[in-house]
Amino acid sequence: MYFTKSDLPMNSEMINFWNENGYLIIEDFKTNDECDALIERSKELIDEQDFNNQQSVFDTVSQSHNDDNYFLESGDKIRFFFEEKAQLNESNLKKNKQYIVNKIGHALHDLDEKFINFSKNTELHEISKAIGFKDPLLLQSMYIFKQPKIGGEVVCHQDSTFLKTEPESTVGFWFALQDATKKNGCLQVASGGHKGPLRKLFKRENNKMKMEELSNEPFPETDTFVEVKKGTLVLLHGRLPHYSCENTSPHSRHAYTLHVIDGTTRYMDYNWLQRPNLKLSGFKNA
Numbered sequence: 001m002y003f004t005k006s007d008l009p010m011n012s013e014m015i016n017f018w019n020e021n022g023y024l025i026i027e028d029f030k031t032n033d034e035c036d037a038l039i040e041r042s043k044e045l046i047d048e049q050d051f052n053n054q055q056s057v058f059d060t061v062s063q064s065h066n067d068d069n070y071f072l073e074s075g076d077k078i079r080f081f082f083e084e085k086a087q088l089n090e091s092n093l094k095k096n097k098q099y100i101v102n103k104i105g106h107a108l109h110d111l112d113e114k115f116i117n118f119s120k121n122t123e124l125h126e127i128s129k130a131i132g133f134k135d136p137l138l139l140q141s142m143y144i145f146k147q148p149k150i151g152g153e154v155v156c157h158q159d160s161t162f163l164k165t166e167p168e169s170t171v172g173f174w175f176a177l178q179d180a181t182k183k184n185g186c187l188q189v190a191s192g193g194h195k196g197p198l199r200k201l202f203k204r205e206n207n208k209m210k211m212e213e214l215s216n217e218p219f220p221e222t223d224t225f226v227e228v229k230k231g232t233l234v235l236l237h238g239r240l241p242h243y244s245c246e247n248t249s250p251h252s253r254h255a256y257t258l259h260v261i262d263g264t265t266r267y268m269d270y271n272w273l274q275r276p277n278l279k280l281s282g283f284k285n286a
Helices: 012-021 032-047 090-095 113-119 122-130
Strands: 002-004 023-027 078-082 101-106 136-144 154-157 171-176 187-189 200-205 208-213 224-226 233-237 242-244 255-262
Touching (some): 012 023, 113 255, 187 233
Parallel strands (some): 002 023
Antiparallel strands (some): 078 101, 171 255, 187 224
16 A cells, blocks of 8 residues: 555554554655765765775675675764675776766765755654654665665665664664665565564674574565655565565666664664764754
């Protein structure tokens, strides 16, 4: 079921759908101009970078980034990660930089004015309060490119595996900056799967990461395709299993994601993402 921005403020039908399914789709939440401004800013950020001394790859299949300090220390910074299938030769690193980046993360919402303006507003605060947050805080942000032809698969996972609080509170706010379709690797979710157990924990031990198994219950099928238009907001419960396939199409699938936690919970010190130099802030603290 798809809702639209005109359905806001959150009504009982929307809240019931969220509680039952673990996700919520709100179309037309951002305008085309707002999406285009973020796309343009991502291009500017890449153009400003010299990638000759930085070649960190983000790949959820091989998990090659897990013990990479450039990745592990990015929680309070703006850093750039390459597609696993990108050819990181001199020509691409200089002339084709726009087409080899997998994502930018993880403090865009704190450190860049364009991303701050996109991320922080009263409407998002009110949505978070409606789904149960007492003190919503923006933990991390990611600009995801899903590049044409080489955009990597994101394996089935639960966000709380990586961003654990006690009690659990993590919710993803996923914004489609371009149309997302089956062809270019749209999100796939296991509707209602958030009612199952948390399967794994991604834990930092002595500055090394390990995946701890909590439950051997297999993930349900991620058979709900979240095909959405540019400007759509998708909410994802921290326990909801979700996935996206490789993008083999000629069209990119840009998206921007915020992960939000409740300030009344305890953020675990074993989580990979730490922010020693930045305090958490909410949607209204622009």
